[in-house]
Amino acid sequence: MSELTKKHTFVICAYKESPFLEECIISLKKQRLKSNIIMVTSTPNSYISSLADKYQILLKVNTGESGIVQDWNFGYNQCNTPYVTIAHQDDIYFEEYSLHAVTCLERCKKPLIYFSDYCEIRNGKKVVNNQLLRIKRILLLPLRINLLQRSRFIRRRSLALGNGICCPAVTFAVNNLPNPVFTVNFRSDEDWEAWERISKLKGCFLYDSSIQMGHRIHEESETSIILGDNARSKEDYEMFCKFWPKWMAKIIVKFYSKSEKSNKVN
Structure with a gap:
C-alpha cells in the first residue's frame, strides 16, 4: 500500500474564495489510500493560503496566463507522480476514489485515463439519478x-453522442499522454x-462504474454560468462535427442541449 501512495497526486485548482474548498480538501485527506495533495491558484488570496496552511498543503501560484484550462495545465505540470487527478474545488471525493483509481491503473498494461461514475451534490444532498446522469x-x-x-472504435463511438466522462472524476496516466493534456480552444467543452x-x-x-466522487451543482459554478449564457451549444456543435457530418451534428446538438438543462439550478 505504501508504494501506491507515491504514485498518485491530487492537485486542487482553487479559484477566488469558494465556500466549498475546505470540504473538498477534507475529502482528499480522508482517502483510504493516502495520496500526495498540492494546491494551485491564479487568484492568490488569504482565504486560499490559510486553508493550505491549515491542512499543510503545498500551494503554488500560476503567474502566467490564467483561465480554467491554463490552471488545469499548470496544476498538472506541478505533479511528479505517474497518476494525477485534477480536483475541482467545489467537488468531493469519496474515501475509496484514489484506491480504486491507482489499483485500476496499476493493473493495466497501458492506461490512458481512469474515470469513475459520479453523483451530483445539490443543496448539500447527493443526487445519484436524474436525466443527465442516466444519459x-x-x-x-x-x-x-x-x-x-x-x-x-468503441470509446470514440461512446464520445460521439456526448461527453459522458465527468472531468473531476478522471485520473490521468501521465507517462502515456501528450502534454499539455488540455488545449485552450473551448470554454465549456x-x-x-x-x-x-x-x-x-x-x-x-478505464471506466469504473461505481460512484466514487460527487460533482457539485450550484448557481456560481462554471457549468451553470456557461449554460446560463448559452455558450455551450456552439462548442457542442464543434465537438459533434469531429465525429459526424455537419448536417447530422446539427440534429444531435438539439437533443443534447435538452439533456444539459438538468445541470441548471432550479
Missing part, C-alpha cells in the same frame, strides 16, 4: 466491458475535446 451512463455502457476499454484527442491513442479508457 451519461448509457453513453459509457460499452466501456463497462474490460476488453472494450482498449478499443479506439475543454474536457470533451481532450477525451476526443486521447481516444485516438493506443491504450485503455
Whole structure:
C-alpha cells in the first residue's frame, strides 16, 4: 500500500474564495489510500493560503496566463507522480476514489485515463439519478466491458453522442499522454475535446462504474454560468462535427442541449 501512495497526486485548482474548498480538501485527506495533495491558484488570496496552511498543503501560484484550462495545465505540470487527478474545488471525493483509481491503473498494461461514475451534490444532498446522469451512463455502457476499454472504435463511438466522462472524476496516466493534456480552444467543452484527442491513442479508457466522487451543482459554478449564457451549444456543435457530418451534428446538438438543462439550478 505504501508504494501506491507515491504514485498518485491530487492537485486542487482553487479559484477566488469558494465556500466549498475546505470540504473538498477534507475529502482528499480522508482517502483510504493516502495520496500526495498540492494546491494551485491564479487568484492568490488569504482565504486560499490559510486553508493550505491549515491542512499543510503545498500551494503554488500560476503567474502566467490564467483561465480554467491554463490552471488545469499548470496544476498538472506541478505533479511528479505517474497518476494525477485534477480536483475541482467545489467537488468531493469519496474515501475509496484514489484506491480504486491507482489499483485500476496499476493493473493495466497501458492506461490512458481512469474515470469513475459520479453523483451530483445539490443543496448539500447527493443526487445519484436524474436525466443527465442516466444519459451519461448509457453513453459509457460499452466501456463497462474490460476488453472494450482498449478499443479506439468503441470509446470514440461512446464520445460521439456526448461527453459522458465527468472531468473531476478522471485520473490521468501521465507517462502515456501528450502534454499539455488540455488545449485552450473551448470554454465549456475543454474536457470533451481532450477525451476526443486521447481516444485516438493506443491504450485503455478505464471506466469504473461505481460512484466514487460527487460533482457539485450550484448557481456560481462554471457549468451553470456557461449554460446560463448559452455558450455551450456552439462548442457542442464543434465537438459533434469531429465525429459526424455537419448536417447530422446539427440534429444531435438539439437533443443534447435538452439533456444539459438538468445541470441548471432550479
